[in-house]
Amino acid sequence: MKIHRIFITLLLLCILIPVLSLVPWLFTQRWEWPQLLPTAVSLRGVLAIALKDERFLPLVFSSIAMSTVVALLSVAIGLMTARALAFYEFAGKKWLYLLALLPFLVPGTVFGMGIQVPFLKIRLAQSFWGVVIAHLMYSLPYATKLLYDASAATGRTLEEQAAVLGASDFQSFWRVSLPLLSPALLSALSMSFIVSFSQYFLTLIIGGGRVGSFSVVMVPYLNSGERSIAAGYSLVFLCICVGVFTIFEWLVNRSLRRGGYDGAQN
Amino acid sequence: MKEKKNPYWLILPQLALSMIFLYGIANGLAQSFGIMPSLGLDKMTLKYYRELFAREDFVSSLLFSVHIAFLSAFLSVLIGVFACALLVRAKKTGGRTLRIIQLPIIIPHIVVAFFIIHFFSQNGILARLLYHAGLIAAQEEFALLVFDRGGIGIILGYLWKEVPFIIYFVMSLMQAVDERLGEAAVNLGASKAQSFFRITLPLCMPTIVGGFMILFTYALGAYELPFILGATRPKALPILAYTEYTHPDLHNRPYAMAVNGVIIALTLLPIGLWSLYGRKNEDS
Numbered sequence: 081m082k083i084h085r086i087f088i089t090l091l092l093l094c095i096l097i098p099v100l101s102l103v104p105w106l107f108t109q110r111w112e113w114p115q116l117l118p119t120a121v122s123l124r125g126v127l128a129i130a131l132k133d134e135r136f137l138p139l140v141f142s143s144i145a146m147s148t149v150v151a152l153l154s155v156a157i158g159l160m161t162a163r164a165l166a167f168y169e170f171a172g173k174k175w176l177y178l179l180a181l182l183p184f185l186v187p188g189t190v191f192g193m194g195i196q197v198p199f200l201k202i203r204l205a206q207s208f209w210g211v212v213i214a215h216l217m218y219s220l221p222y223a224t225k226l227l228y229d230a231s232a233a234t235g236r237t238l239e240e241q242a243a244v245l246g247a248s249d250f251q252s253f254w255r256v257s258l259p260l261l262s263p264a265l266l267s268a269l270s271m272s273f274i275v276s277f278s279q280y281f282l283t284l285i286i287g288g289g290r291v292g293s294f295s296v297v298m299v300p301y302l303n304s305g306e307r308s309i310a311a312g313y314s315l316v317f318l319c320i321c322v323g324v325f326t327i328f329e330w331l332v333n334r335s336l337r338r339g340g341y342d343g344a345q346n
Numbered sequence: 347m348k349e350k351k352n353p354y355w356l357i358l359p360q361l362a363l364s365m366i367f368l369y370g371i372a373n374g375l376a377q378s379f380g381i382m383p384s385l386g387l388d389k390m391t392l393k394y395y396r397e398l399f400a401r402e403d404f405v406s407s408l409l410f411s412v413h414i415a416f417l418s419a420f421l422s423v424l425i426g427v428f429a430c431a432l433l434v435r436a437k438k439t440g441g442r443t444l445r446i447i448q449l450p451i452i453i454p455h456i457v458v459a460f461f462i463i464h465f466f467s468q469n470g471i472l473a474r475l476l477y478h479a480g481l482i483a484a485q486e487e488f489a490l491l492v493f494d495r496g497g498i499g500i501i502l503g504y505l506w507k508e509v510p511f512i513i514y515f516v517m518s519l520m521q522a523v524d525e526r527l528g529e530a531a532v533n534l535g536a537s538k539a540q541s542f543f544r545i546t547l548p549l550c551m552p553t554i555v556g557g558f559m560i561l562f563t564y565a566l567g568a569y570e571l572p573f574i575l576g577a578t579r580p581k582a583l584p585i586l587a588y589t590e591y592t593h594p595d596l597h598n599r600p601y602a603m604a605v606n607g608v609i610i611a612l613t614l615l616p617i618g619l620w621s622l623y624g625r626k627n628e629d630s
Contacts, residue, residue: 322453
């Protein structure tokens with residue numbers, strides 16, 4: 081039993097220490113070799129350095145806005161595909177399922193290099209919508225999978241009962257199925273947001289530096305060894321991802337308590 | 347109840363996106379076989395693949411990528427399954443413990459790259475600790491763990507993200523098997539180790555192999571960690587492909603696409619083997 085405890089504690093420490101190691105950077109101005117603690121500490125730490133850069137805040141907001149658009153589209157399209165797969169019989173259904181999940185098997189680098197020139201030709205490259213479409217390819221499969229599992233598990237009996245009782249197609253979908261699916265919808269939103277927000281290569285090759293995203297601006301600091309600025313970016317990056325995840329997790333739990341169904345819990 | 351009503355408007359957006367996706371892949375593959383009308387190339391040829399395999403830097407990239415993908419996936423599965431078994435045994439499969447374990451899954455690779463540099467580079471925390479312990483006298487004496495030719499930094503980064511992924515991926519199944527069958531075996535006189543290795547582990551094997559495949563495939567094609575933490579040479583396959591792709595001479599494009607073709611082949615190979623394995627398992 082004791083060895084179990086030690087190993088589990090060790091595992092949790094290995095996860096937490098790197099995450100927590102970002103906190104001192106908030107108050108760090110300099111951290112020279114070989115000091116274990118920052119050599120110059122002040123309240124004007126890396127965040128202040130980052131905020132001084134006038135590109136920083138607009139970048140944060142535009143990245144969040146773009147990933148929000150990607151997440152909303154993912155959930156809308158994912159829900160449509162999921163309902164078609166779960167509730168209808170049609171020719172080529174298996175192929176559609178495979179197509180929907182295909183991006184899980186093909187790396188983004190392969191797709192990005194194949195599509196850049198065609199996107200350039202139709203002026204989608206270096207545009208907001210070009211990057212959104214590229215991101216969608218890799219965010220959508222997560223949403224589709226989650227929503228398909230949840231739709232298949234809840235079925236549409238209740239929706240049909242509502243229709244029998246006189247509700248229109250839209251009403252029975254909007255007032256019956258949607259609330260039932262709300263936990264899965266929330267999970268799908270947060271997952272597709274995080275996948276889009278973390279995307280580096282596709283943003284780089286399709287956005288071409290014109291469509292700035294957080295990750296594209298951050299990587300050069302990592303490569304050039306400007307560690308304090310990279311730390312500031314990492315901290316904000318991590319807070320946004322973990323923040324989004326935590327908020328949505330909380331919402332999921334709340335709606336689960338109200339009787340919704342989540343595919344992820346299956 | 348399944349309806350026969352026409353669902354096609356529901357699948358239109360997905361179909362449109364899938365067409366774009368397939369077009370991107372097909373366009374790349376066509377170029378790898380030498381079909382690039384904009385450069386006046388229209389004859390199908392295996393020339394680029396043949397030349398690629400004759401190149402020393404490509405072969406070392408290939409070995410390097412397989413080395414990273416295999417080691418990171420294998421070690422993640424090994425440590426992850428072991429940790430999962432301990433967590434199931436200790437009944438710590440929910441609450442705060444699980445929430446901490448989920449953390450690395452949602453943290454972007456770029457931030458993970460920062461952690462690795464912060465802790466393992468030659469002026470990172472670990473080197474500083476060793477300096478204060480009197481084990482090394484200067485930064486340069488600390489073994490090169492990041493930007494090294496063996497890809498240790500890259501593998502460490504993947505491990506940090508993927509061990510928790512495997513735990514999460516295997517946990518609910520392992521918990522169910524352990525509750526239903528493992529405890530019964532112990533009651534019937536099996537030791538805890540016997541019940542784990544003879545019952546729980548074999549029953550979880552298909553899921554574990556699936557997890558390995560996901561990680562292996564991902565690490566083969568991923569760009570971030572090898573780009574930030576890798577040495578100049580050998581380059582991982584996706585980095586080599588992008589270097590060829592951004593070469594000013596457009597005649598280098600087919601080489602980039604051929605590297606991508608090799609990545610696709612390497613990805614599909616284990617998946618094909620796995621589905622064969624799955625079919626064999628269903629038969630027995």
